[in-house]
Amino acid sequence: MEIRPATPADRPAIRDVARRSLQASYSLGPQAITSAIEEWYDEDRLEETLADEDRLLLVAEEAGQVVAFSESVEATEDTGTLLWLHVDPAHRGKGIADDLFERTRNRLEERGVAHLEGRVLADNTEGNSFYEDRGFEQVGTENVEIAGRSYVENLYSEAQQQGREPVETEDGRTVYIDHDNHERGSVAPFHVVHVDMEGEERYGYFCSNCETLANAMDSMGRIECDSCGNVRKPIRWDAAYL
Structure with missing residues (x-):
């Protein structure tokens, strides 16, 4: 398996992985998933993400096929936020999420990020457990709108809380x-x-x-x-x- 920065040629594969991952992990209807993909991962948005120096988009490739990706951002001068980590359901259980998470953390550390935060929708049981298993603590919630409906998003942090x-x-x-x-x-x-x-x-x-x-x-x-x-x-x- 190879983990590398995404390129413009990866955009169709990224959308496919995101769609299958959302279908498998979230209680979202077909219209909500379609709207999310169109809003977050259409050609123009992905082009902006790839061009944004504050963002990091990594893909995991297996046998020439993109099977997972992570999207993160330098939220502050020393804090990085992992926005999404999607693994194609057909390739789960192989440790790909662990490897992609660690590579994402390492790349952010190379950019000067001192601590990492994460976001995941509250109804994604596996996603919330993923952060908790790595010592992250839930530090808050926010609302995210998908296809006109509001969903709760949990915020996690591995840093010591300041209160x-x-x-x-x-x-x-x-x-x-x-x-x-x-x-x-x-x-x-x-x-x-x-x-x-x-x-x-x-x-x-x-x-x-x-x-x-x-x-x-x-x-x-x-x-x-x-x-x-x-x-x-x-x-x-x-x-x-x-």
Whole structure:
């Protein structure tokens, strides 16, 4: 088996692997799977992914056939997020996921990533167990929209948790900055801000560059800090999470 960076020629195989993997591992209807493939893995999106220096797309090839791939992103200067790890169901049970995971981690470490995070839909039992078996801890949840329906996505981290810090808004309200849940900004990370200490309700985001609160996000998941211009671009191609 060979694990290598994806090329434009791999795009049809990547879509096929993603489709079969989603069908086998997720309780998604045919329309939802088709919409997800079209939104995340069409020709233009994959071309953008391959051209984006912050993203890493690796494929596992066996006997000249792409049988698995991983998609990850440098979410912050020292944090990488594993967005997807798909293995063709016909090739599972061979240790391909383990090898691809380790190669992905190693390649991110070569880029200066100090710790790894992961995302997986809550209804993917095998995917959640995959992270838990490797010592990752669930640090939060978010919602992802697929074909007009909202699904819960679990967030995992292998780093030591830093907890939540209370801060006051301009109107005197206490909210809580989650230092374990953040998104990459153009200048510095945006940390998720919760209404309560338990993190059950989201307030917005905290710009770590100028240390101000922001609670506005557009339909594509873009956040822009009004104070310093720090911008968060979505790491997923679907409508985002606020």
